[in-house]
Amino acid sequence: MPHYESPILVLIDVTPSGAAAPSTAQLIGAAAQLGTPVALVAAPADSAKDAVDSAVAAGAQLVLTTDVDDGPIAVPIVDAMQAAYRTVQPDAVLISNSIAGRDVAGRLAVREHLALSVDAVDVARDDEGIVAHHSVYGGAYLTHSAPTFGTPVITVRQGTIDTRAKSAPEARVEKLTVEPSGAAVAVGTVVEALQIASSRPELRGARVVVSGGRGLGSKENFSLVEDLADELNAAIGASRAAVDAGFIPFPHQVGQTGVSVSPQLYVAIGISGAIQHRAGMQTAKTIVAINKDPGSPIFDVADFGIVGDLFTVVPQVVDALRGRKK
Amino acid sequence: MKIFVLVKEVPDTYEDRRLDMETGLADRGAGQVVLDEITERALEVALKYADANPDAEVVALSMAPESATSSIRRALAIGAGSAVHVVDEALHGADLGLTATVLAAAIRRGGADLVITGNLSTDGAGGVIPAMLAEHLNYAQATNLSAVQIAPDAVTATRETDYGSQQVTAPLPAVVSITEALPEARFPNFKGIMAAKKKPIEVLSLADLGVTADPAEAPQTILTAVSEKPPRAGGVKIVDEGDAAVQLIDFLVKNRLV
Known part of the structure; x- marks a missing residue:
C-alpha cells in the first residue's frame, strides 16, 4: 500500500441492495477535513461494486474491499475494520452513527483499545489532535471531545457535515485480507426493505x-x-x-x-x-x-x-x- | 437462566436538562431523575420470561453514583430479583470505554447467560454499550430488537436495521438491546414496593471488580470544551384572520425557503 499523509479510515455503510448509504459523501467529506480519506467497503462480493464506485466518487483516495457474507451480524465487518485499521494505521476512524455503524464502532474501540466518541456533528483538528463536536440535550449545549491519547473512533450523526471532498478518479482500489476472529455471533435473515410508498426524501438529513x-x-x-x-x-x-x-x-x-x-x-x-x-x-x-x-x-x-x-x-x-x- | 438487565437513572426529559459548565458532564443536581423508560422496557422483557420460567433469575445492573439507590429500588419494585450497583468515586465522568469495561466485569462476575439493555439511553443516547459488552464478553450480540423470544439456548427476535427488519437468532450467552416497540414495564404494586425493600442490592467498587480507571492504562475520551447555546428566541406569531397562509408564503419567499 502506498503511503498516504494522515490517513483517516472511513467505514462505508452498504445497503442490502449493494449501494453505498447516503452517509457516504459526508463521512468522506469529514475525513477530508482531517487528512486523506481511506474507505473500507465490506460487503457481499456480488453487490459491493456500486459502493466502491460511490466511495471513489465521494473522494476516497484508497478503497479497501473485502467480501463478507450477509448472514452473521456485525462481527465480519468488525473483523474487516480491525484488519483495515492495522493496515492503514489511521489518525482517526469515522463511522456513521447508524444502527449498523454503532455496533461496529463500539466493538472496534474495545478490540483495539481506542477512545470512542459518539454522535459527532462535526470533526476538526487542533494543535493537540482530532476533536469531535457534539450537540447535547437536543442542541441546548455544544461540547468538544478528544482522546487522551491514540486514534479516536468517532461516529458521525447523519446529515450534519456539509463539507464534500473532490471526486478521486485516480483512487486505488485494493483487496484487503481479513483473518476471521471467530467471535460469537448472531445470524440474521435478509433484510426486508421498508415499504417506501413515495419518492419523498429520507427524514435524516432532509433539507x-x-x-x-x-x-x-x-x-x-x-x-x-x-x-x-x-x-x-x-x-x-x-x-x-x-x-x-x-x-x-x-x-x-x-x-x-x-x-x-x-x-x-x-x-x-x-x-x-x-x-x-x-x-x-x-x-x-x-x-x-x-x-x-x-x-x-x-x-x-x-x-x-x-x-x-x-x-x-x-x-x-x-x-x-x-x-x-x- | 441468569438474566442481567442494565438499568440507568437519567434526568427527566420532561424538564430542562443541564450540563455542568465546568466539566461538561450531566448536572445531576439540576432536576428530577427517573429510571430511563427504555431500561424499564428491557426489564419487562426479562420479567415476562421469568413469569413463565420460575428458575430464571433477573438481576438489575447499574453503574451510577450512590444517590441512584432509589432508582435501583424501583427496578426491584417492578420485579427484578436482586440488583448490582457499581459505585466508585473514580467513575465520575467515566467515558464509554471505561463504562463498558466496568459493566462487562460485573456481568462476568455474575455469570449472566443473557444481558438485556435498551437500545439508546435518553440522556447520552450513545447506543454503543451493548456492542461493546458483546465484544468484551465474547457473547453473541443482537441490537435494536422490536420483538424478542427467549429460549433456553438462544434468543430469536425481530431486529430493526437501518433499512428494514430481519429475523435474527443469537445463541446464548448473548447481549441484546431492545427498542421502544416492546411493551412498557408493569407498574410496581404495593406488594412489589414492600418486597423491594428486602431484596438484596450488592454494592461493588472498582477494586471488587479488579478494574482500574487509570488514564495511563487505556485511552479515554475527555471533554475539552462545553458551551451553552443561547435559547432560541421565538419570532413572529400571528393569529390567522384569513391571510395567514399568504403571510407564511411571503415569509418563506423572503427567506428563500421556497
Missing part, C-alpha cells in the same frame, strides 16, 4: 421536514401533512403523540426518542412542542408552527408561528404553493 402532531386528529387527516410535504419536497416527521395514536409509523417520530433533525426548514403542524419533541428539532435553521392553541410551547421556538385552525390554513398554504408553480 425540509414537515411534521404532524396530535392536532391532525386522525390517520386520514395526516394526508394534509403529506400534501404540504410534497409541495415543499420535504421529508415527513411526526410527534410522539401522532405516532402513539397510530397516525404514522414510528420511523417518522422526531424527538428525544426518535430521529433528531436539523433541516433548513421545519414545519410543525398541530404539534404542541413538548420538550421531548423540541429536543429533536430545535436545531433547525427556520421553524414554522401552525397550532390553534396560542399557549403551545412550540411557539417559543418558532420563527414564524400561526395561531389558527390547521384544517383551514394548511390547505390554503398548499394551494398557494401549487399556484406559484404554475
Whole structure:
C-alpha cells in the first residue's frame, strides 16, 4: 500500500441492495477535513461494486474491499475494520452513527483499545489532535471531545457535515485480507426493505421536514401533512403523540426518542412542542408552527408561528404553493 | 437462566436538562431523575420470561453514583430479583470505554447467560454499550430488537436495521438491546414496593471488580470544551384572520425557503 499523509479510515455503510448509504459523501467529506480519506467497503462480493464506485466518487483516495457474507451480524465487518485499521494505521476512524455503524464502532474501540466518541456533528483538528463536536440535550449545549491519547473512533450523526471532498478518479482500489476472529455471533435473515410508498426524501438529513402532531386528529387527516410535504419536497416527521395514536409509523417520530433533525426548514403542524419533541428539532435553521392553541410551547421556538385552525390554513398554504408553480 | 438487565437513572426529559459548565458532564443536581423508560422496557422483557420460567433469575445492573439507590429500588419494585450497583468515586465522568469495561466485569462476575439493555439511553443516547459488552464478553450480540423470544439456548427476535427488519437468532450467552416497540414495564404494586425493600442490592467498587480507571492504562475520551447555546428566541406569531397562509408564503419567499 502506498503511503498516504494522515490517513483517516472511513467505514462505508452498504445497503442490502449493494449501494453505498447516503452517509457516504459526508463521512468522506469529514475525513477530508482531517487528512486523506481511506474507505473500507465490506460487503457481499456480488453487490459491493456500486459502493466502491460511490466511495471513489465521494473522494476516497484508497478503497479497501473485502467480501463478507450477509448472514452473521456485525462481527465480519468488525473483523474487516480491525484488519483495515492495522493496515492503514489511521489518525482517526469515522463511522456513521447508524444502527449498523454503532455496533461496529463500539466493538472496534474495545478490540483495539481506542477512545470512542459518539454522535459527532462535526470533526476538526487542533494543535493537540482530532476533536469531535457534539450537540447535547437536543442542541441546548455544544461540547468538544478528544482522546487522551491514540486514534479516536468517532461516529458521525447523519446529515450534519456539509463539507464534500473532490471526486478521486485516480483512487486505488485494493483487496484487503481479513483473518476471521471467530467471535460469537448472531445470524440474521435478509433484510426486508421498508415499504417506501413515495419518492419523498429520507427524514435524516432532509433539507425540509414537515411534521404532524396530535392536532391532525386522525390517520386520514395526516394526508394534509403529506400534501404540504410534497409541495415543499420535504421529508415527513411526526410527534410522539401522532405516532402513539397510530397516525404514522414510528420511523417518522422526531424527538428525544426518535430521529433528531436539523433541516433548513421545519414545519410543525398541530404539534404542541413538548420538550421531548423540541429536543429533536430545535436545531433547525427556520421553524414554522401552525397550532390553534396560542399557549403551545412550540411557539417559543418558532420563527414564524400561526395561531389558527390547521384544517383551514394548511390547505390554503398548499394551494398557494401549487399556484406559484404554475 | 441468569438474566442481567442494565438499568440507568437519567434526568427527566420532561424538564430542562443541564450540563455542568465546568466539566461538561450531566448536572445531576439540576432536576428530577427517573429510571430511563427504555431500561424499564428491557426489564419487562426479562420479567415476562421469568413469569413463565420460575428458575430464571433477573438481576438489575447499574453503574451510577450512590444517590441512584432509589432508582435501583424501583427496578426491584417492578420485579427484578436482586440488583448490582457499581459505585466508585473514580467513575465520575467515566467515558464509554471505561463504562463498558466496568459493566462487562460485573456481568462476568455474575455469570449472566443473557444481558438485556435498551437500545439508546435518553440522556447520552450513545447506543454503543451493548456492542461493546458483546465484544468484551465474547457473547453473541443482537441490537435494536422490536420483538424478542427467549429460549433456553438462544434468543430469536425481530431486529430493526437501518433499512428494514430481519429475523435474527443469537445463541446464548448473548447481549441484546431492545427498542421502544416492546411493551412498557408493569407498574410496581404495593406488594412489589414492600418486597423491594428486602431484596438484596450488592454494592461493588472498582477494586471488587479488579478494574482500574487509570488514564495511563487505556485511552479515554475527555471533554475539552462545553458551551451553552443561547435559547432560541421565538419570532413572529400571528393569529390567522384569513391571510395567514399568504403571510407564511411571503415569509418563506423572503427567506428563500421556497
